[in-house]
Amino acid sequence: MKLRAGVAGSGSMGRNHARCYSMIEGTELAAVYDADLGRAQEVADEFGADAVDSLEALAEACDLASVAVPTVAHLAVGGELMKRGIHVLMEKPIAPSVEEAQQLVTLAAEHDRILQIGHIERFNPVMRELESKLNHPKFIEAHRLSPFPNRSVDIGVVLDLMIHDLEIILHLVKSPIESIDAVGVPVLMKSEDIANARIRFENGCVANVTASRISPERLRKIRVFQDDGYLSLDYQDQTGEMYWKEGGGIQKAKVEVEKDEPLKLELAAFAESVREGETPAVTGQQGADALAVALEITRKIGV
Numbered sequence: 001m002k003l004r005a006g007v008a009g010s011g012s013m014g015r016n017h018a019r020c021y022s023m024i025e026g027t028e029l030a031a032v033y034d035a036d037l038g039r040a041q042e043v044a045d046e047f048g049a050d051a052v053d054s055l056e057a058l059a060e061a062c063d064l065a066s067v068a069v070p071t072v073a074h075l076a077v078g079g080e081l082m083k084r085g086i087h088v089l090m091e092k093p094i095a096p097s098v099e100e101a102q103q104l105v106t107l108a109a110e111h112d113r114i115l116q117i118g119h120i121e122r123f124n125p126v127m128r129e130l131e132s133k134l135n136h137p138k139f140i141e142a143h144r145l146s147p148f149p150n151r152s153v154d155i156g157v158v159l160d161l162m163i164h165d166l167e168i169i170l171h172l173v174k175s176p177i178e179s180i181d182a183v184g185v186p187v188l189m190k191s192e193d194i195a196n197a198r199i200r201f202e203n204g205c206v207a208n209v210t211a212s213r214i215s216p217e218r219l220r221k222i223r224v225f226q227d228d229g230y231l232s233l234d235y236q237d238q239t240g241e242m243y244w245k246e247g248g249g250i251q252k253a254k255v256e257v258e259k260d261e262p263l264k265l266e267l268a269a270f271a272e273s274v275r276e277g278e279t280p281a282v283t284g285q286q287g288a289d290a291l292a293v294a295l296e297i298t299r300k301i302g303v
Contacts, residue, residue, distance in 0.1 A: 002028045009067065066090075139206050
């Protein structure tokens with residue numbers, strides 16, 4: 001039997017979730033909810049689902065749901081769906097505060113629901129190469145640049161873009177943070193539009209992370225250095241190169257990446273976790289941990 005999928009929020013992100021659910025084997029897009037019923041109807045019609053006018057109706061129509069509403073409404077929407085028995089994929093950041101993030105984690109546990117957080121780069125095929133080839137990262141450099149997106153204007157670039165790399169770095173390093181230095185500048189919005197953070201971990205690893213949403217170009221790259229070499233990966237192009245010491249010199253090889261759409265892989269993994277009752281790849285607690293680091297960076301920026 002196919003899992004019935006729903007989407008709360010029918011903006012550009014919600015539409016993409018609806019599109020992907022309609023493509024994933026073993027799931028069917030059942031319903032779309034938005035406070036603007038007309039907009040929900042447009043997305044529902046496009047992908048062959050029903051538009052509903054309440055969270056209660058969405059919960060009745062589906063087994064699992066993506067929450068793609070503004071961050072400030074995550075607790076109200078995601079929390080209500082989990083209380084009504086729905087497994088939830090929450091777009092990042094998990095919440096506007098660590099307190100609300102922990103409330104969501106607690107609700108998922110109390111109602112025995114899966115809560116996965118939409119840190120999409122964890123499902124980018126290049127991540128398989130990072131995870132398979134790393135053993136002890138010493139230095140990580142990440143750049144995530146984009147033109148102004150005209151969305152997510154309720155949050156700064158740290159919570160909008162940098163948080164992707166922060167979650168990945170926490171996942172790879174697996175060590176407590178020792179210190180954070182950060183700087184950021186508002187350009188188009190009141191919150192920071194460009195930011196840099198330098199994170200030192202207790203195990204000695206250092207991460208230098210830059211994010212901008214006022215760049216003329218789009219760039220999403222990460223380089224990870226360890227004792228025997230380093231890996232350079234491009235999330236956007238899903239390509240990479242590996243460098244290592246050999247014969248007194250530096251050798252180079254192309255990393256073979258099987259390309260696919262990260263969002264589709266993310267939602268398919270979420271559905272599989274629901275089907276099998278397994279822990280999701282990015283748990284609510286991991287989302288909360290990434291949020292805590294992002295909020296500390298924004299605090300240090302002080303915009």
